[in-house]
Amino acid sequence: MYKNLYLKKGKEESLERFHPWIFSGAIHHIEGEPEEGEVVRVLTSEGDFIAVGHWQIGSIAVRVLDFEDKAVDGAYWEDRLRVAYDLRCAIGVAGHEKGNDTYRLVHGEGDCLPGLVVDVYGKTAVMQAHSVGMHVARHEIARALVAVTGGTVENVYYKSETTLPFKAELGQENGFIVGGSTENVAVENGLKFHIDWLKGQKTGFFVDQRDNRLLLEHYAHGRAVLNMFCYTGGFSVYAMRGGATLVHSVDSSAKAIDLTRANVELNFPGDARHEAYAEDAFKYLDAIKYLDRMGDQYDLIILDPPAFAKHKDALRQALKGYARLNAKAFSKIKPGGILFTFSCSQVVSKDHFRTAVFTAAAQSGRRVRILHQLHQPADHPVNIYHPEGEYLKGLVLYVE
Numbered sequence: 001m002y003k004n005l006y007l008k009k010g011k012e013e014s015l016e017r018f019h020p021w022i023f024s025g026a027i028h029h030i031e032g033e034p035e036e037g038e039v040v041r042v043l044t045s046e047g048d049f050i051a052v053g054h055w056q057i058g059s060i061a062v063r064v065l066d067f068e069d070k071a072v073d074g075a076y077w078e079d080r081l082r083v084a085y086d087l088r089c090a091i092g093v094a095g096h097e098k099g100n101d102t103y104r105l106v107h108g109e110g111d112c113l114p115g116l117v118v119d120v121y122g123k124t125a126v127m128q129a130h131s132v133g134m135h136v137a138r139h140e141i142a143r144a145l146v147a148v149t150g151g152t153v154e155n156v157y158y159k160s161e162t163t164l165p166f167k168a169e170l171g172q173e174n175g176f177i178v179g180g181s182t183e184n185v186a187v188e189n190g191l192k193f194h195i196d197w198l199k200g201q202k203t204g205f206f207v208d209q210r211d212n213r214l215l216l217e218h219y220a221h222g223r224a225v226l227n228m229f230c231y232t233g234g235f236s237v238y239a240m241r242g243g244a245t246l247v248h249s250v251d252s253s254a255k256a257i258d259l260t261r262a263n264v265e266l267n268f269p270g271d272a273r274h275e276a277y278a279e280d281a282f283k284y285l286d287a288i289k290y291l292d293r294m295g296d297q298y299d300l301i302i303l304d305p306p307a308f309a310k311h312k313d314a315l316r317q318a319l320k321g322y323a324r325l326n327a328k329a330f331s332k333i334k335p336g337g338i339l340f341t342f343s344c345s346q347v348v349s350k351d352h353f354r355t356a357v358f359t360a361a362a363q364s365g366r367r368v369r370i371l372h373q374l375h376q377p378a379d380h381p382v383n384i385y386h387p388e389g390e391y392l393k394g395l396v397l398y399v400e
């Protein structure tokens with residue numbers, strides 16, 4: 001039986017609205033001494049049951065798994081993962097979709113599985129635990145993953161070395177916990193990508209830009225394209241398929257540039273339209289020296305930087321950073337050109353971001369129209385009771 005955790009009086013309010021986190025300050029006492037990662041039963045100060053969840057030392061002390069008094073066992077994980085998988089089939093990214101085997105199967109709180117992220121690349125699922133509880137349950141979860149995906153997922157690579165709290169001293173190493181495969185080419189909307197889950201960022205690929213890349217492809221025809229912060233070259237490859245006349249990919253990481261070159265080569269071998277540069281984005285935009293043939297401007301620029309603000313305290317600086325970056329980009333866009341601009345900082349709201357881009361547009365003195373307002377795709381769902389899960393936002397702008 002799970003240990004009981006009692007809340008202070010009145011601290012059950014957010015849970016009554018199904019918010020999945022309990023902060024340490026809300027706890028009155030716990031019966032017994034649970035180990036980090038153990039499942040606990042949460043009770044109100046009156047002793048009424050309210051939730052079960054994973055216990056952990058830290059500001060978020062409990063991550064709620066269920067608001068029913070349930071056992072969290074192998075059957076439980078199968079139930080929850082089946083719901084997640086059915087959702088991906090319903091939105092058309094998993095199952096028997098042609099031309100796509102790349103999708104996010106579990107998006108933490110968005111799938112009522114706080115602390116767990118799973119991305120699927122063909123036959124391999126890459127699983128990341130962000131909580132000790134998910135780490136403890138990793139083998140049960142991995143088995144359930146294979147069971148619910150109807151045989152399409154054969155390998156589970158566990159990658160939590162950097163996402164678990166180091167104080168928990170779990171000594172976690174990355175590696176396969178089911179199967180093992182060196183086949184790492186996945187297909188997204190018919191395009192092939194090498195996925196480096198061993199050394200790449202996050203789970204190896206940014207699955208969250210899939211729909212936005214497709215939109216970019218639609219605008220690429222006949223345009224000279226600059227893909228800033230290209231990482232694995234996702235947007236570059238789509239731009240090439242869309243008929244761009246030239247594609248320049250820029251990233252400060254030499255490793256990212258290698259990955260981009262390899263992915264372009266995989267889809268468009270020997271295609272001379274593509275060039276890649278390992279350089280700082282700000283420096284590149286200040287001194288575009290690669291464009292002698294066409295003046296110093298592009299028809300289409302993509303800005304998809306890393307999160308400028310990881311915490312609320314960094315918000316002001318981050319907004320300045322977005323404004324500065326976008327102002328530079330506006331000055332490098334030809335009349336009639338298009339800007340795809342993104343922020344993946346969770347603490348930067350849609351309105352904040354729009355204001356930063358507005359500031360940049362005003363500085364440039366150009367006439368600018370919003371064509372599309374973009375967000376994370378449906379396989380990164382936002383739990384309506386956990387609006388913090390909304391993080392990716394983007395604008396597509398027409399620059400006169």
Ligand code: SAH
Binds near residue numbers: 206209
């Ligand atoms: N657009 C990519 C994801 C971008 S992730 C995609 O679709 O997959 C952010 C990338 O920005 C990382 O690859 C990181 O190496 C790069 N980066 C971070 N700081 C940078 C800087 N100052 N200049 C250029 N690239 C930078």
